[in-house]
Amino acid sequence: MGENIKNKIGKATAWSSITEIMAKIISPIVNIILARLLLPEAFGIVATITMVISFAEVFTDAGFQKYIIQHEFENEDDLDKSTNVAFWTNLSVSFFACVIIFLFRHKIAFVVGSPGLGNSISLASLLIILYAFSSIQMARYKRDFDFKTLFFVRIGTSLIPLLVTIPLAIILKNYWALLIGNFASQLFNAIFLTLKSKWKPKIYYNFALFKKMFSFSAWTLLRSE
Incomplete structure (x- = not known):
């Protein structure tokens, strides 16, 4: 068992290193090309929208990722049940966050210093x-x-x-090219990970399990802030 864990860690480290190297090669090339196609204002607008969305994502995740990764489960069924609770909780909170952002989109845009971006922030909240x-x-x-x-x-x-x-940057020549690209990336993530995963979401929820998970997740979330 110990040797198997060592092998897994070794392979994980290797793949993680390769991932970082490839990303560091590709990303600068893409950014250089986009910088020549779009005005600096486009990047500033997307940075503002991303700031709002990233802030909301902190609360929608609620630290459940760490719980799934770190917790020692009794068996595979226990892991699957916890995963379902985490999945449906995150999805429900994310829908709620989208509704809140939609209702207060213009006020949020004003607060972040971009009064005209209310509708764009609302659409981007689907991320x-x-x-x-x-x-x-x-x-x-x-x-x-x-x-x-x-x-x-x-x-x-x-x-x-x-x-x-x-x-899209060549065609649209504005910040929507960047936002649509972000949508495409997240959509690819969701589809690819779901299709490849052995675990699939099921209609299951347990409030007692949620309270147990939340007590751990809330503490780790506070510690990370």
């Missing part, structure tokens, strides 16, 4: 749902040290700007 759909799947892969699959996910999301964002 929160896509992130929630794939984040728990990703936790399962990390728990199993399956960084080979995560490598292909990372490479896919790195290549999408070449296939989607750059062509």
Whole structure:
């Protein structure tokens, strides 16, 4: 058992290193091309929208990823039940976050200093749902040290700007090219991870299990802040 864990860690480290190297090669090339196609204002707008979405994602994840990765489960069934609770909780909270952002989109845009971006922020909030759909799947892969699959996910999301964002930047010549590229990347993540995963979401929820998971997740979330 110990030798098997060592092998898994060794392979995971290798795939993780390869992933980082490939991403660092591809991303600068894409950014250089996009910088020549779009005005600096486009990047500033997307940075503002991303700041709002990233802030909301902190609460939608609720630390359940760490729980799935770190917790010692009694058996596979216990793991699957916890995964289902985490998945449906994240998805529900993400829908709620989208509704809140939609209702207060213009006020949020004013607060972040971009009064005209209310509708764009509201549409971009759909990224929160896509992130929630794939984040728990990703936790399962990390728990199993399956960084080979995560490598292909990372490479896919790195290549999408070449296939989607750059062509759209040539056509649209505005920040929507970057936002649509982000949508395409998150959609790819959600579809790829779900299709490849042995675990699939099931209609199951347990409030007692949620309370147990939340007590752990809330503490780790506070410690990480």
